[in-house]
Amino acid sequence: MAQNDPILKIKNLSVAYGQVKALTDISIEVLKGEIVVLVGANGAGKTSIMETVLGANVPVSGTIEFKGKSIGGVPVDKNVRNGMYLVPEGRGVFSSMTVMDNLLLGAHHNLKNADSKLELVFDSFPVLGNRKSQVAGTLSGGERQMLAIGRALMSSPEMILVDEPSIGLAPIIVNDIFEILVNLNKEGYSILLSEQNVYKALKIAHRGYILETGKMTKHGTADELLNDPAVREAYLGA
Amino acid sequence: MSLPLYYFLAIAAIYILMSWSIYIPYRVGQLHFMTVANMAISAYFAALMAINFSWPFWLVLIAGTLLGALIGFLVSLAIGDAPCFAVVIVGFTFIYLTKTIIENVEAFGGPLGIFSIPKVMQTSSSNRVFLLITAYALVLLTGYLIKRFDRSRLGRAASAIFIDRDLAVSFGVDVKKMGMFLQSWASAVGGMSGVLYAFIMQSISPNHFTFHIVGICMTMLFVGGYSTIWGALLAAPILWGFPLILPEVLQSWNIVIYGVLLIVVLVIKPEGIITRPMIKKLESILLRKKKLV
Amino acid sequence: MEVLIAQIFNGLSLGSIYVLLVTGFNLLLLVAMIIHFSFPVVVVFSMYVSWAVMTATGMVPLGILAGILSAIAVNVVTAPMFQHIMKKRGSVDINATMVISMGMGMIITDILSHTFNQGFPIAFPDALTGNDKGALISTRLISISRGQVLTLIIGVIFVLFLFWLLYKTRAGRAFRAIAEDPNGAKLVGIPLLKTGLQSYALTGILGGVTAVLMAVLLGSASAGLGDQLGHKVLAVSIIAGLGNLKGGLIIGLLLGVLEAVIQGYLAGSWSNAIAFIIMLIVILAKPKGVFGSSL
Amino acid sequence: MLSIKGVSKHFGGLKALKDVSFNIEDGRIHGIIGPNGSGKTTMFNCITGLLEVTAGNIYLDDKEITGKPAHEISNLGIRRTFQQGKLVPSMTVVENVMSGIFDFKIRDIPDTFFRKPFADSKIESKLREDSLEILAMLGLEKSADRWASDLVWAERQFVQIARAVVSKPKILLLDEPAAGMGPIETQEVGELIKKIKEMGISPVVVSHDMKMLMNIAETVTVLNFGDNIFEGTPEEVQKDPRVLEAYLGAE
Amino acid sequence: DQEVSDTESTGVVATEWEIPFLNCLTGPIASIGEYLQWGAEYAAEQINAAGGISGVPVKIVRVDTGMSPEKGTVEMSKLVADALVVMGPVPEPVIMAAVPIAVDEGLYSFTATTSFEYAAEYFPWAISWFSPTDEKLPPIVTAWAEKVEAKKVVQFVENYGAWPGMARAHVIGLEKAGVTVLEDVEVPTDAVSLGPLIVKALAQNPDAIVFSCNAEKVAKIIIELKNRGWEDMNKMLVFSSADDAALYTTGGDKINGVMIYNYNDPNLDTDRWNDFRQAFKDDHEGIEPFSLSPNYYDAVYMIKRAIEETGVTGDPKKLAEERILIRDFCNDVKNFEGLQYDWSNKGGYPADKPLFLFEIQGGEKVLIAKIIPE
Ligand SMILES: Nc1ncnc2c1ncn2[C@@H]1O[C@H](COP(=O)(O)OP(=O)(O)OP(=O)(O)O)[C@@H](O)[C@H]1O
Numbered sequence A: 001m002a003q004n005d006p007i008l009k010i011k012n013l014s015v016a017y018g019q020v021k022a023l024t025d026i027s028i029e030v031l032k033g034e035i036v037v038l039v040g041a042n043g044a045g046k047t048s049i050m051e052t053v054l055g056a057n058v059p060v061s062g063t064i065e066f067k068g069k070s071i072g073g074v075p076v077d078k079n080v081r082n083g084m085y086l087v088p089e090g091r092g093v094f095s096s097m098t099v100m101d102n103l104l105l106g107a108h109h110n111l112k113n114a115d116s117k118l119e120l121v122f123d124s125f126p127v128l129g130n131r132k133s134q135v136a137g138t139l140s141g142g143e144r145q146m147l148a149i150g151r152a153l154m155s156s157p158e159m160i161l162v163d164e165p166s167i168g169l170a171p172i173i174v175n176d177i178f179e180i181l182v183n184l185n186k187e188g189y190s191i192l193l194s195e196q197n198v199y200k201a202l203k204i205a206h207r208g209y210i211l212e213t214g215k216m217t218k219h220g221t222a223d224e225l226l227n228d229p230a231v232r233e234a235y236l237g238a
Numbered sequence B: 001m002s003l004p005l006y007y008f009l010a011i012a013a014i015y016i017l018m019s020w021s022i023y024i025p026y027r028v029g030q031l032h033f034m035t036v037a038n039m040a041i042s043a044y045f046a047a048l049m050a051i052n053f054s055w056p057f058w059l060v061l062i063a064g065t066l067l068g069a070l071i072g073f074l075v076s077l078a079i080g081d082a083p084c085f086a087v088v089i090v091g092f093t094f095i096y097l098t099k100t101i102i103e104n105v106e107a108f109g110g111p112l113g114i115f116s117i118p119k120v121m122q123t124s125s126s127n128r129v130f131l132l133i134t135a136y137a138l139v140l141l142t143g144y145l146i147k148r149f150d151r152s153r154l155g156r157a158a159s160a161i162f163i164d165r166d167l168a169v170s171f172g173v174d175v176k177k178m179g180m181f182l183q184s185w186a187s188a189v190g191g192m193s194g195v196l197y198a199f200i201m202q203s204i205s206p207n208h209f210t211f212h213i214v215g216i217c218m219t220m221l222f223v224g225g226y227s228t229i230w231g232a233l234l235a236a237p238i239l240w241g242f243p244l245i246l247p248e249v250l251q252s253w254n255i256v257i258y259g260v261l262l263i264v265v266l267v268i269k270p271e272g273i274i275t276r277p278m279i280k281k282l283e284s285i286l287l288r289k290k291k292l293v
Numbered sequence C: 001m002e003v004l005i006a007q008i009f010n011g012l013s014l015g016s017i018y019v020l021l022v023t024g025f026n027l028l029l030l031v032a033m034i035i036h037f038s039f040p041v042v043v044v045f046s047m048y049v050s051w052a053v054m055t056a057t058g059m060v061p062l063g064i065l066a067g068i069l070s071a072i073a074v075n076v077v078t079a080p081m082f083q084h085i086m087k088k089r090g091s092v093d094i095n096a097t098m099v100i101s102m103g104m105g106m107i108i109t110d111i112l113s114h115t116f117n118q119g120f121p122i123a124f125p126d127a128l129t130g131n132d133k134g135a136l137i138s139t140r141l142i143s144i145s146r147g148q149v150l151t152l153i154i155g156v157i158f159v160l161f162l163f164w165l166l167y168k169t170r171a172g173r174a175f176r177a178i179a180e181d182p183n184g185a186k187l188v189g190i191p192l193l194k195t196g197l198q199s200y201a202l203t204g205i206l207g208g209v210t211a212v213l214m215a216v217l218l219g220s221a222s223a224g225l226g227d228q229l230g231h232k233v234l235a236v237s238i239i240a241g242l243g244n245l246k247g248g249l250i251i252g253l254l255l256g257v258l259e260a261v262i263q264g265y266l267a268g269s270w271s272n273a274i275a276f277i278i279m280l281i282v283i284l285a286k287p288k289g290v291f292g293s294s295l
Numbered sequence D: 001m002l003s004i005k006g007v008s009k010h011f012g013g014l015k016a017l018k019d020v021s022f023n024i025e026d027g028r029i030h031g032i033i034g035p036n037g038s039g040k041t042t043m044f045n046c047i048t049g050l051l052e053v054t055a056g057n058i059y060l061d062d063k064e065i066t067g068k069p070a071h072e073i074s075n076l077g078i079r080r081t082f083q084q085g086k087l088v089p090s091m092t093v094v095e096n097v098m099s100g101i102f103d104f105k106i107r108d109i110p111d112t113f114f115r116k117p118f119a120d121s122k123i124e125s126k127l128r129e130d131s132l133e134i135l136a137m138l139g140l141e142k143s144a145d146r147w148a149s150d151l152v153w154a155e156r157q158f159v160q161i162a163r164a165v166v167s168k169p170k171i172l173l174l175d176e177p178a179a180g181m182g183p184i185e186t187q188e189v190g191e192l193i194k195k196i197k198e199m200g201i202s203p204v205v206v207s208h209d210m211k212m213l214m215n216i217a218e219t220v221t222v223l224n225f226g227d228n229i230f231e232g233t234p235e236e237v238q239k240d241p242r243v244l245e246a247y248l249g250a251e
Numbered sequence E: 001d002q003e004v005s006d007t008e009s010t011g012v013v014a015t016e017w018e019i020p021f022l023n024c025l026t027g028p029i030a031s032i033g034e035y036l037q038w039g040a041e042y043a044a045e046q047i048n049a050a051g052g053i054s055g056v057p058v059k060i061v062r063v064d065t066g067m068s069p070e071k072g073t074v075e076m077s078k079l080v081a082d083a084l085v086v087m088g089p090v091p092e093p094v095i096m097a098a099v100p101i102a103v104d105e106g107l108y109s110f111t112a113t114t115s116f117e118y119a120a121e122y123f124p125w126a127i128s129w130f131s132p133t134d135e136k137l138p139p140i141v142t143a144w145a146e147k148v149e150a151k152k153v154v155q156f157v158e159n160y161g162a163w164p165g166m167a168r169a170h171v172i173g174l175e176k177a178g179v180t181v182l183e184d185v186e187v188p189t190d191a192v193s194l195g196p197l198i199v200k201a202l203a204q205n206p207d208a209i210v211f212s213c214n215a216e217k218v219a220k221i222i223i224e225l226k227n228r229g230w231e232d233m234n235k236m237l238v239f240s241s242a243d244d245a246a247l248y249t250t251g252g253d254k255i256n257g258v259m260i261y262n263y264n265d266p267n268l269d270t271d272r273w274n275d276f277r278q279a280f281k282d283d284h285e286g287i288e289p290f291s292l293s294p295n296y297y298d299a300v301y302m303i304k305r306a307i308e309e310t311g312v313t314g315d316p317k318k319l320a321e322e323r324i325l326i327r328d329f330c331n332d333v334k335n336f337e338g339l340q341y342d343w344s345n346k347g348g349y350p351a352d353k354p355l356f357l358f359e360i361q362g363g364e365k366v367l368i369a370k371i372i373p374e
């Protein structure tokens, strides 16, 4: 696959939860090696997109292609095996299990490389290294978020879906995490990121999509969006 | 009134009370089977007092209820804020202990049991009317008190404890005191049911108070719904009544039917048939009607 | 002295039944968050199936196989039911799984009490129990049978094996993750159905093996056997610490010995009450269990 | 009003708080910042009595409250919200807010237990009014009768705050009230905290949102690895190199 | 036409005698309930084939109470309005709950399976099939002890229902035979493993053993004793209440040689008994009649005789007095032709029913001795 091929291609996607329409007619593309950010207020549908791509939700209509193949109806575990991984919003860690177990869960489909991956994770998040045998339930809010990202790294994905990673993180750690995302991206991972910290997200992203209550209202390169007056007013508080 | 109807209603009252006695501490997440032991203890107490010392009914009823409360209170000093599992074990322990003691102490009738508990009234029919009215007066009283509890700060605090103790503590709720209060109250209700049971059945034995009561009352509570008082109130008479009218071919499967019903209800509606939102809706409809009038 | 030693051996053999049952109970707790206090009833059900096949075909191995398969079948059918309820209920209320477990217990006990062998106790053939071969060691009072040794050894091996499996292997991690949060486990790419079925089947195998060992050890079974064991198994698990496999091993054996000594030296009819009172004291002193809960 | 003197908290070998001291003054908004895992939530847990301190003392109005049971401390006028947004899902929003007032006395028994079964008692009605008032202040009065389980994240945080405020505590500890919110809602939270201060409650705010916090806080304490590394006005904090390094990262 | 005239001559107005049987047909002892039911229904079948009671057919109405005392009260209270007489209820907890209702309303009940101690509480309104325990049991135990030359005995006792009372009666009999009773070993009702009890018993060095506990446990204890080298099978005596199928299904041929006493002799050779025995075996996959099944068979015949001899009409208007007629007749029936032998009642219990001592061999009972009380 060439550098500029789309690794993920979403076309006219609609999702509903019973009567509630969560997404209407969304089209998104992530090229290989890109960071794409989804921007939107609470309830705009960011999480819904991520979970649908991953295979946890069944769309009403629309197609999703991953690495050139349609993944409509493919279950989550196949997608994960195939190189996709979600860092879920909020507390996606298993609180009764130790930090180490949580990390190894990330490598569920790929235990062979676990050791080298662990090194990478502990390099990125030294705190986790010190807390290996602490149960995740007693971690601080931020440490849990780090654990969730660390777990995603363990699965050696080609594309990571990161849902609002900055919730509850100190600025320095947000910076760290964004830096890690950038580094990962440089190593070749494609990243689909959802963020409310719009400024920081657009700073590291290549392109962005703006969502409002389930509809896509704008998209463009990160710079375009950063300089768009409407975006500035709505999301950057300027 | 017809005799079968009397027994149906009288025993339904006891099942309602016993299901509520499990409901009360379950408000804070504790399955307090101790109340079945309280039922046995107070039933025996009632029988012995009425037979040997000719205590009048009212005195026995009050003393039996207080005895339940006292035992419940003493035990709650240790387990007022214990986790659910510890409370379950305490309940089992007391059921075994009570059964063992009454079986082994000759003065309590031993394994044979106690016969001929006296009537409260002279004639059988007035005795029945009296007991039935008393039983339902007590159901009303208990239901009223629980309803008041649920609609108060105490009830909300209990719901908070059910979800998360730390949360409740952060409002200033003393979890242990709350647990002690509910456990003592439940034990009092258990004791009260025991006294009623003794006078309604007129004879009791250790085999009357076994784990089957735990099973039946839990079924009633959880099928009916454990989030309001109405669940047990409606489920108890129905669940107790329907095996009585089953056709003969199904008779021998009534326990299986019970079990299947319990499982089906839990699978379809884990909170039980009657839930809090349902009751709220109903209340608001009724209240609105009132306002219109 | 001989009496004491004899009672300790008796206790260990009773204890090894507790150990096997507690281990199965804890396993369900660990892989599915189910408090299955009628687990012993399910085990007794498998004993009955095993007996029925043995008497119908006259072949002991076939009976053993049927017992194990039936345990797997029951688990694989019922565990998802529990999980379904858990999912609807949220993670708040695993206590309530006790209720559905009770419902299952009622159903199974009632079926056993009027279908198999017309409700009468069943007795297993000597070819299984090895009773005709006599005891391994036998003095006037002390008697140790093959069944007793076998049960104890297999009990210990099972605990160690499961401990290793659950805490040191990939499958074990996945089992525990599903137990804690099925939805979350799905999002991180654990195939729910397949892994779930594996874990239930594992519990089923344990249940089936327990059933066969109990048949060997006790030589007979009745419909009420499961209920008689249910409360103790729950108590042992709580005292050891819910879900604590090693704790279950130790406390299970201790309870067996305790009961044997109470029955041997004090009044037999008080043994349940005394055993529960001792457990009560322990649980009040250590509400989270002696060895700590691993939930 | 609240003074923390030399408080330490250890979890086994881990020292979550090391000899931390600071004061919370009456009528000021006090901010606490610090990187993740620096012990902010632990500090709250120690103040509210959910955790026992390993060493040190905590005083409220010169009276020692260290080691008192959590519910007593709460009744002395220290309330909090939780980082995870705990609500009782089986109660409505207004009931959740009402549950913030407990304070049950023996003399309340007649009013609680001996009234008409389907009507609110006097105290209840008062509680409901107070709670609705608070909800109105937050613009949530329309949601009063929704079930708490139906709320979205931001609403849960607001209801949590309402529940803590309704009892008019002296001190309100807010653990990340703006976590997971967009800029607009975050701003609303900031405004709300100012209003709370005007009600005579002293808010103590833990937040990672520097912009909001620096806007509203009058004093800021900075924790790092369980140490109290700095205390001062927001301006001072933003200038201090240690803080910049530990918390904001050199930018 | 013949029947019609019969009916007219006795003044019977009933078109069918409905006799309700409050039985336990569900739960753990359902199979025993079924055996009792079988006995009653077989009698009804025979009676109807021979022309009914006073020329009117009889029908046994099945009423299931399970083990539930509560259900017992409701079922009994449904019957008191118009039943002439009621069979059951069983078992003990249901008797205690339901019989007081019948007594209150003047309805006679055949609680006939259980020991005298229960029925005695309700005399004259309930009948027992057994005489007072202390009177009847000691002689047979004495006879056993003398026969097997027991010197030192340990007894296994379960604390359930009337069993401790039977155990006390056994002790009286043993002491009469000059036997030392070393100890009563208490058997917990829900004991799973019996090893500890056996060690406790063996540690006393007994030369013989008496059982007063549940049939399954008796069998398990005997097997375990045998595994531990007990050889004198004769020196074990099992009491009548354990004489149910559980003893034989659990014990198999490992209980060969053990002695048991009971009120029926399965090998009796009379036409009536042989017929009953064969019919039972035919309906139950060849197993021997359950020892209590004849009780309810006899009960139906006793009711038949009471109706016919006292001229009961079944007229609803005369219900109360006819109930008393039946009661008084049955309580003191003379020379009643039971399934196995004739006997007379005295004050609500049989005064001269014989008791048999057997040795168990291959699932069969071989008669060793017979005792007829004076
Ligand atoms: N399981 C569900 N059932 C019903 N409605 C749902 C469900 N999940 C999401 N929704 C609704 O779908 C819409 C989009 O939700 P989604 O979680 O995707 O938004 P989001 O952009 O991720 O918001 P946030 O920033 O709060 O995480 C919302 O209106 C939400 O209420």
Ligand SMILES: Nc1ncnc2c1ncn2[C@@H]1O[C@H](COP(=O)(O)OP(=O)(O)OP(=O)(O)O)[C@@H](O)[C@H]1O
Binding pocket: A134, A138, A139, A140, A141, A142, A143, A168, D011, D014, D016, D034, D035, D036, D037, D038, D039, D040, D041, D042, D043, D083
């Ligand atoms: N019960 C506990 N057992 C063991 N360690 C704990 C426990 N509670 C907290 N910790 C540890 O103490 C440290 C401080 O945690 P705390 O929750 O106070 O951090 P925080 O400052 O609130 O962080 P965040 O901003 O990420 O929420 C963390 O490293 C955490 O892992």
Ligand SMILES: [Mg+2]
Binding pocket: A046, A047, A048, A089, A163, A164
């Ligand atoms: Mg989202």
Ligand SMILES: [Mg+2]
Binding pocket: A140, A141, D040, D041, D042, D083, D175
């Ligand atoms: Mg925190």
